[in-house]
Amino acid sequence: MLVPAALVLAGCGSSQDVLAPHSRSARGIASLWWDMLIGSALGLGLVALILGAAWVRRNEPGVPGVRDGDRAALGVVLVLGLAVPIVVLSALFLFANIFLIRDTTLPTASAAASDRPALTIRVVGHRFWWEVRYPGTAAVTANEIHIPVRTPVQVLVATQDVIHSFWVPELNRKIDMIPGQVNRVLLYADAPGRYRGQCAEFCGLQHAQMGFYVFADPLPRFRAWLARQAAPAARTSGSALFVSHCASCHTIRGVSARSDVGPDLTHVGSRTTLAALTIPNTHAALVQWLRDPQRVKPGSAMPVLDLTDAEVSRLAGYLESLR
Amino acid sequence: MSAYGIGAAARGGRERPLGWWGAAMLVATEATLLAVMTATYFYLRFKNVAWPPRGVPVPTLVVPLLVLGLLLAATTPVCLGVRAGRARRRAATCGWLIVALVLQAAYLALQLHQYAHDLRRFAPSGSAYGSIYYTLLGAADAHVAVGLLLTLWLLAKLARGITRYRLNALEAISFYWYAVNALTVVVTLTVLSPAL
Amino acid sequence: MTPAPPVERLERIWAPRPGVLGWLTTTDHKRIGLLYFWATLVFFGAGGVEALLIRTQLAQPHNHVLGPNAYDQVFTMHGLTMIFWFIIPMTTGAFGNYLIPLMIGARDLAFPRLNALSFWVFAASGVFLYTGLFLGFGPNAGWFDYVPLASRLYDPGRNIEFYTLGLIFNSIASTLTAANFIVSIFKCRAPGMSFNRIPLFCFAFLAASFGLLFALPALSADLVYLFLDRNVGTHFFDPAHGGATLLWQHLFWFFGHPEVYILIVPAFGIATEIIPAFTQRKMIAFPLVAIAELLVVFIGFGVWAHHMFATGIPTVTLVFFAGASAMVVIPSTIQVFAWSTTIFTGLPRFKTPLLFIVGFILFFVAGGLTGIMFIAIPFDQQMTDTYFVVAHFHYIIFGAAVFPIFGGMYYWFPKVTGRMYFERAGQVSFWIIFAGTNLLFFPMHIVGLLGMPRRVYTYPSGLGWTIYNVLETIGGFVTAAGILLLFGNLVVSYFRGPRAEPDPWHGPTLEWSVPSPPPEYNFAVVPTVSSAYPNWDAADRELDRQRLAAGAGVLDEGPEQVVSSFVDGETQEVVRMPHDSPWPILVALCLSAMFAVLAVEKYTVAAFLGGLLVLTLVGWHAKEPEEA
């Protein structure tokens, strides 16, 4: 099959493949797909067979006159067109919508304590990046979500502006972020690793480059990470330039910069990518970003700031130190 | 021609003229439009805790219902006008239509007055309540305004005598009025519903 | 044989004005059908060019053919153009207009001038929309234009005004056409054509017309709200002021889902004409198919929220809509098996039109099956807004709604032009388009499963998407080549094709009983009908000829037309039809001017033009048919 082959080539962690599930929910959906594919192949095959049989008869000499309808053919229509679909559709409908919905949604409040999500994360969609908060801690990050592995996590999603859609196909189905409402989705990962996600509702110029990663870590590592993220900035010296140019939009906790127009940069140095997976978090890429964000990501909300080369490299150096 | 019996059965036929069918299609689509707007009203209403929102007065019942009564009262003269028309009594037809026209115009004038009054208290741009309130009422009353134009036009035509074409138009326009009256009732009750 | 004297008289009565003026003022349904045909082809070309631009941009990751701003306008315009300015006007406007009166044995539609008005309004709405694009204000928030992305705050240009006004404008035309078709099919049938003898083609167009009539108001209301939100400051969609974001989606899809059946049902109708003609067999399960055509649109009004499975509305609601979506499948499966068993048990002759219908059935089943998959809510929540959905709807729109249009172009070509097309080239064009379409849209399923969202102007390499996108792009150009061959064939045939007889296929319905191309008055004598396949009732047609020779039932005292009773199709009266009028185009001009000034927020001028519009309407009705 082409699909699995492509998967192997792409390698784990840099795919967002519906058919490479890493959770019970996503597995349920993927196996449903394969079942439906087989059913569909049978359905299409049947129709193709009838048409193929007609093709075989294409040169049969004709009887003069026009043929009327006949009962046998009507019977075929009723069985194949009415009876069989009713059975097939009912089966699909019951299976998919009663059993599978249970597997892909969060347990209700009345569920057994062991099933209830151990952790809640808030994700807010912005044009064109993701704000991530861990309620109960001071940790705020962007575009890179960390969760403990093999733990059900409740994600509460909302939006700051237009509709976005939060989607990590290898972990679960998607959920829209709609103004005026908070939606919930279950996130669960079977195995440690990095899972790619992407905004799935058209949200404007950079909808294409509004990606994010979910990192599933063993619990201790996750705890350590969270503690680091909750702490204020590692370094405050050298922040003056930042405060004067960037504080109108960004927050660095511990420095007098607190604005949430753009991502929280308190620990930006610890992220692997910048600008919602548009560029890697390397010195060169960061410099390019600071020089001309509109070239890197045209239409993003971060303006060109007319910094000198020296200022750019000083800022880059400072940001990189915020680990 | 006689082979089809056309002519004999034709004019006495009980079925409606084409124009009536055309009006029926127009009414069907316009009724759907107003139904959708009414549905919008209730959708928004159930999305809001306070309806109307704080600072906006609950509509009063008596005056709008009386005004609506004017419009409904015009149904009778319209109906009588159609009867007179079918009997080819031109003066009576015009007379009844003028009576209806006066009532309907009075309704519209009072509605406009009501808008002016309401606008001083809340604006369409104040909240979703105001938005749907004015849009829904305005849509219904626009249909009344169109009806007035249609009646005026018909009167101008009838002034120069009765023809089959004008009778068909009379059937179609009267049907339009019945429908608009019914729709206006629904719409008015909808916007008055917070007071009911 | 010299034409009988009544025919000469008819020729005189129905003669069109000569030259361009004749076309501008025509009310002849055939001429209007042709105008629609040419106009929609231009839009199809535009939509196709936009499609190829999309494919070129996506041929490689990080491509720079289109920037994000251009891309957003191009894909939005592509969707809008193909749906509202190609398929609907091509099926209803061109095919319906030309063929419905011929099939029901009428001389024109019930309201010929209204029909002309529809066309001019339609054409003007297209010009309006594309003016926006060329001014740099092409609609850019997707064809379903979700708020708040489409609100003034996030889309401050005039782009969305061209969307809202353009669509309101366009839906006026569609509504008029729909009303006209319904009344015509209800009231203008030939004597003897009772309801159960209406050709399936007309049932299909009846269903589409009802769909339009009841679905478009929801869109119009939605568009009005959006226009007001953007320009007057109302708050229909603004949750901060008591509005609701999802209101837009509910109303849009309440229109949008019936809309997709409106796109496909005329294709069903075309299929049910071509299949009997090329198998010389009446449709199996005729009444079931007729009911299915109506039912699919009817149930289609109850499934809209299946486009909103990921919006977080309560699960019970979702399950209800999934159930309704399962029900809407049944009429389609009935039809699929009715078509295919009819082909199988008939005497199939796989000429180009039938080939396109076979392709249509296969694509419809394939696209329908992915549609069924979306009934599984979790699967839909996984796949929605990915290329898997794009694959679903292009299979079912391009494969299933457009293929019968192509087949129909070949099938009725001899009737409309009086010439035959070249069969060999026709079959080659079918195979190229069939292969190209699969190459174009099949990989979209895979790339969707690999996680590629739709509406992205670029994508990263390394996710395994590139190869499929390359294939799709190649498929796009192959398809385009096939389409060019198709039109090339028709154009050359128009000038060079062998002369066609009146009835080259031994077709089942009345249009084949008249000369090719049909005369202005369609039928010299009012035909009598005693089955749903009247052209196969040789005795009836012989009767027509005898009547003509005897000069009976010709209706030659003016442009006359029979009006029939609603159920039995019994003749009720004879009415005079308006014949050629300048008013429709004048009204359309006023309306266009009004929309143009609305787009630039000149409301007083718009009101003034509205007054002018009323005056033109008065002029329209100044002359009564009896005096004409």
Ligand code: HEA
């Ligand atoms: C011509 C247009 C057309 C038609 C006919 C259909 C037909 C169907 N569509 Fe499709 N659809 C679209 C056009 C169309 N669709 C478009 C344009 C969109 C996307 C809009 C957008 O987001 O931009 C869309 C999106 C869409 C969605 C939303 C996807 C999403 O965005 O998440 C869904 C969900 O339920 C759906 C379902 C269906 C179903 C169940 C049918 C059924 O009617 C199909 C019935 C047909 C068959 C089933 C074929 C017959 C099969 C057999 C005979 C085999 C035997 C079968 C059995 C045994 C069961 N469609």
Ligand code: HEA
């Ligand atoms: C109604 C139908 C319709 C049709 C027929 C098509 C046809 C095609 N579509 Fe369409 N498409 C949509 C409706 C349609 N599409 C809709 C509704 C959307 C969603 C938009 C949105 O998300 O908002 C969409 C989105 C869409 C996308 C996704 C864009 C995105 O999400 O970013 C893509 C990408 O490849 C695509 C490609 C194509 C291609 C290659 C064709 C090809 O089949 C086109 C082939 C046609 C030609 C190449 C034209 C050739 C014709 C001529 C040359 C005519 C000659 C002219 C004269 C003689 C005058 N379409």
Ligand code: CUA
């Ligand atoms: Cu955010 Cu698309």
Ligand SMILES: [Cu+2]
């Ligand atoms: Cu749908």
